[in-house]
Amino acid sequence: MKREYYSASIADFLNSKPDEILSKLVRNNDFTLEQTQRDAWLEEITILHEALSCYQGSVYFEYSIPRMGKRIDVVLLIGPVIFVLEFKIGEKEFTSYARDQV
Numbered sequence: 154m155k156r157e158y159y160s161a162s163i164a165d166f167l168n169s170k171p172d173e174i175l176s177k178l179v180r181n182n183d184f185t186l187e188q189t190q191r192d193a194w195l196e197e198i199t200i201l202h203e204a205l206s207c208y209q210g211s212v213y214f215e216y217s218i219p220r221m222g223k224r225i226d227v228v229l230l231i232g233p234v235i236f237v238l239e240f241k242i243g244e245k246e247f248t249s250y251a252r253d254q255v
Contacts, residue, residue: 158182158215163205163231166212171198178214193242197227200240205229 158181159174166174178194179186194214201212210231215224229236241247 155181156217156219157213157228160211160213163208163210163212163229167202167205171195171202174198174214182215189243193240196242197240201227 159177161169175191175194175198179191182190197214205212208231210229213225213228213230215226216228217224225237226240227236227238229238
């Protein structure tokens with residue numbers, strides 16, 4: 154069972170165009186795609202393209218957590234470190250729910 158909507162090495166991610174990555178995210182999304190989600194994914198891709206240019210590892214978008222019914226926006230594996238990223242694109246304040254989600 155595939156747990157993520159998109160995964161690639163960081164090198165492959167950086168060599169892919171945002172529209173190519175977005176198309177894979179959309180194809181693997183089982184829910185109604187809202188404009189806000191599409192825009193958030195594009196912004197996340199842009200941010201990560203800039204931030205990851207000097208790293209090697211793997212990137213996973215929308216990683217499903219077994220038995221919890223939740224998804225992590227992005228998981229990065231860089232060396233021996235696992236980074237869990239929760240984006241709040243367009244938010245002006247961070248609610249307690251957003252902090253609990255992380």
